[in-house]
Amino acid sequence: MHWAVWSVFARPDGAAGATGEGAGEFDAAVEQLAGEGVTLRGVYDVSGMREDADVLTWLHGEDPQVLQAAVRRLRRTGALAGTRQVWNAMGVHREAEFTANHSPSFARGVPPEQWVCVYPFVRSYEWYYMNAQRRAEMLRNHGMAARDYPQVLANTIACFGLNDFEWLLALEAPELVDLVDLMRAFRATEARLHVREETPFYTGRRIGSEEIAEVLR
Numbered sequence: 001m002h003w004a005v006w007s008v009f010a011r012p013d014g015a016a017g018a019t020g021e022g023a024g025e026f027d028a029a030v031e032q033l034a035g036e037g038v039t040l041r042g043v044y045d046v047s048g049m050r051e052d053a054d055v056l057t058w059l060h061g062e063d064p065q066v067l068q069a070a071v072r073r074l075r076r077t078g079a080l081a082g083t084r085q086v087w088n089a090m091g092v093h094r095e096a097e098f099t100a101n102h103s104p105s106f107a108r109g110v111p112p113e114q115w116v117c118v119y120p121f122v123r124s125y126e127w128y129y130m131n132a133q134r135r136a137e138m139l140r141n142h143g144m145a146a147r148d149y150p151q152v153l154a155n156t157i158a159c160f161g162l163n164d165f166e167w168l169l170a171l172e173a174p175e176l177v178d179l180v181d182l183m184r185a186f187r188a189t190e191a192r193l194h195v196r197e198e199t200p201f202y203t204g205r206r207i208g209s210e211e212i213a214e215v216l217r
Contacts, residue, residue, distance in 0.1 A: 002107040004060040004157055005067045005090040006118050006170070007075070008046065008053045008202055009083040011216045022078020023209040029073050030209075037061045038070045042112050045215045046204030052086050054215055056118065056202050058170065060106050064090060079212045087200060089120055091157035091168040104155035105172065113153055113172035114206050117179045120165035121198040142191040149173075149182045165197070179203065 030040045044056040059070050067090065074080060093107055106112075127135065146152065153172040159165050173179050186192060207215070 001062055002060060002093040002104065002157075003062065003064045003067055003090065004041075004058065004092075004104070004106065004155070004168070004170075005064075005071060005088065006168070006202070007057045007059075007071050007085060008087040009055045009057075009075070009080055010052055010086045011054050012082060012084055021213050022081070023212065026074065026077045026079035026209045026212070029077050033059075033070050033073065036066055036070075037063060038066055039106075041106055042116065042206040043209060043212065044116055044202075044204035045207045045211065046202050047215050049203050050200075053202055055080070055083070055212060056116070056204055058106075058116070058118075064092070079209060083216065087202065089159060089163050089165065089168055091159035091162060094158040102154075102156070104157060104170075105153040106155055106170075110153060112206060113151075113174050115173050115176045115179060115203070116170055116206065117173075117183070117201060117203040118168070118170045119198055119201045120159070120163070120168050122164075122166045122196045124194040124196050127194045138189070138191040138194070142186065142189040145185045145189050146182060148185070149178060151175075152178055152182050176203075176205075 033040070038059055038061040041058040041060060046056045047054040057074060059067055061067050071088070075085060093104055151174055155170040155172070157168050159168050171179055171182065
């Protein structure tokens, strides 16, 4: 079973406590977590995209309890000490809405791309009561909107009952503009009419642990 958790951290307003120092400690924690079955898919610079976020981490593994502990362990390292955790969401891979054969890129061992866009979404109230074939048709058309963007990796997981959302989606791409264009293409699909909520968005570039300090200064 594949679980994933995204955590967003922000530099405190007017505070000097969040320095981002301690890349070595952060790397050591990541190495220890790997021995416990937790994989760090990436650390991302999400600063400048919105006013309340600076660093995003993406962890995945087979045990949600271990992932919870992993988030706490990374948060306590010198690299993230003094930051505020402003958003967090965990989900699990279950059978996708549009095809039983779909699985997230991270679960298939596909290497991460340079940019990521993470966001939750909630379907309309009537969506799950609709005819299954009708839903499948709309989702096929939605998927066709992505055919011109084969470079974008999709990671969709379920989070019913885990937080305020139903699904979590992380799109990965080699170029930031790929994410902009794909998201715009998705807007022109009928399935979009049955999305009740799909914010917040957290978008950023994959960075090394040694870059966290510069992002948080």
